[in-house]
Amino acid sequence: MQNEVWLRMGSFILVLALMMIWEAVMPNRVSPVARYKRWSSNFFLVLCGALTGRLLVPAGLAVVAIFADEQQFGVLNRVPVPEWAAVALAVIALDCLIYWQHRVFHRVPLLWRLHRVHHADPHLDASTGLRFHPIEIALSLGVKGLGIFLLGVPVMAILIFEIVLNASAVFNHSNIKLPNWLETPLRKVIVTQAMHRIHHSQVVTETDSNFGFCLSIWDRLFHSYTHEAKAGDDGLTLGLKEYNKENNNTGISTVLLMPFRQIPKQMPPKNGSPKNERS
Template sequence: MMIDSTTEVWIRLGVFIGVLALMMCWEALTPNRKSPVSKLARWTTNFGLIFLGSLVVRLLIPAGLGAVALWAQQHNIGLWNQFSVSLWWSIPITVVLFDCLIYWQHRLFHRVPLLWRLHRVHHADPHIDVSTGLRFHPIEIGLSIAIKLVAVVLLGAPLMAILIFEVLLNATAMFSHANIALPKNIEQLLRKVIVTQTMHRIHHSQIVSETDSNFGFNLSIWDRLFASYTQAAKNGDTGINIGLKEYPTQKSNSNLVHLLLMPFKNKPTGYK
């Protein structure tokens, strides 16, 4: 199937809206936990960040990463474009490699203090639901796009691989952050392959050792492979305290300007 960059954007938008709507309905019907702050206040700020992040992406790469992939292909740039490799091989390998890249990018944003200042906007959310999966500071979004852009060019990633990866990344981020709980036997089976809600909620714990684990967004293998996997939260799934102790729940999460300025304020004590 041949697609162009415009089709890629519409496919991504359609899947995004579909998964977002599905997760929001699921959360409304069977929520896993109750939010300690107003849903309206959280969603106003979270979706405000999502909107600003989308603007950053459009400004940095107006036609999307797919256009960059097509440009690299047309100019014979990148690893895959140097060899006659079947798309049946290059596409799945590229998707897996990009998933690994995002895993290490995530670990880097936890490890480097300057990058953590940006990423803590995501972790300061005192509740976790589908909107948290897309709540990132616009500068972090810009840096992530830059990292992926370099990877696309160096690898000469096929357009279809980029489409599949971006769709999976957005969909699984919303899925793993959703305020739901799968039946235990299904969850245990699924987490052998993909990151589940119970697995990722541990990453949003206020206990530092738990926060610095379970970095995966899509495939769960990376945490096991690179020794960052936590099987279960110390206080159990229902006992996890979500967010960061340094940020009062309502004050830190009901004001969009506050979240935008959070990385530039004095580093809070007691963490990192």
Template sequence: MIISSTTEMWVRLGVFIGILAIMMCWEALTPNRKSPVPKLARWSTNFGLIFIGSLVVRLLIPAGLAAVALWAQQQNIGLWNQFSVGLWWSIPITVVLFDCLIYWQHRVFHRVPLLWRLHRVHHADPHIDVSTGLRFHPIEIALSIAIKLIAVIVLGAPLLAILVFEVLLNATAMFSHANIALPKRIEQPLRKIIVTQTMHRIHHSQIVSETDSNFGFNLSIWDRLFGSYTESANNGDEGINIGLTEYSSAKSNSNLINLLSMPFKGDTNHYK
């Protein structure tokens, strides 16, 4: 199946805008908690960082990962291109493998001090909402692209699998970070399959043992399978203090320059 870079871009953009709009409206109607810092200040820096990250993606891979997958297919490179495996098998397996890859990427970024410097830009947000799900330092985004690019080539990932995965990654990141709380009768069974807001908020706790758990973005099985699952926060969902203590002020999160320079300042407090 041939997917042009233009088609990939418009599909991803359409889903992104749609999910973003739904989550923002949901948050406005039934917010789970109130932000300790002004919303306008947070959103201006968060969405500024998102915009820069989008530029980085386009500069590094102008045609997108789908073009890399097409090149690998044409060159007969990668696991799937060595065997006659139907798309009904290769697409879902590829999406699941990539989801596992992102789980481990996330976990490694917490354990390696140099990488944590980058990733703490995401965790420094003193509030958590849909914009937090897309708030990453441009260098972390570049490294993530490199990891996914290598995985695409090694697997010989099908074009459609890449499109499905990228759409899912953005959508579930926005969903799991949204400032909402699903009814318990829905949230409890749902988290057995995907990461919910209540489950992921624990990961943004200022308590290190909670921060170092619930790394998943989409499928929740990886945390259970690899021993990083936390069922509930020590102080309950309402008692979670979000963010990092050293970056809890509005000043730390209301200036785009502060966020861009954050990896190059201070120490790796989380791992002292």
């Protein structure tokens, strides 16, 4: 258990440091908000999320897997498959579970109130991949715990999945742009920065697409894939229209209380009132 914690933390810090260095050397976009304001909010949420996880599941999700194994409960504990195959199948299944969790958080208004904290970031960089409200983190832990129990996920699969999930979130939110010769084949397998930037577009139909975190196959398989934003990668506007002012998308108290406050009203355009597409 102790080795698992250090391995996860070490890999997380390594990937985060590498992506932040890459962003600093070859940034793709200029942030419309001061870096220290965004980072103070985003990294504060990381701390809150980590504390939430530690309070809810002190020993980690591995205890759920151990309990399921002892009770011989769950699909993979019942089906005779080699251990390596069980690990591989479990990692893939958990990635699919997170894809559907993500879609549900976009569809259910109450859950969207939590998830919009993530989308309210007006810029994308490695820190955005960590910007999730602690209540969303708690609900996600519950979803993953239930999935691990019902599937009978091996402990090793949980370790691999958590490392891959965290690394993917940091990687595909990073403020970089891959060359086309690498971007094109890579996004057929995993979620790239250009693919995920579409998900953070202010255009609602684009926000409601490209839900994948690691593997990109789920969006194609379940018909939620958008290949390119209408405005192109360089032209799309990031964030949420309702949170386009610096004082309502950054700040520790702002991001913590965002789910419990009314959506800020937009100034109506000259040709009429804006259509409120989400509640």
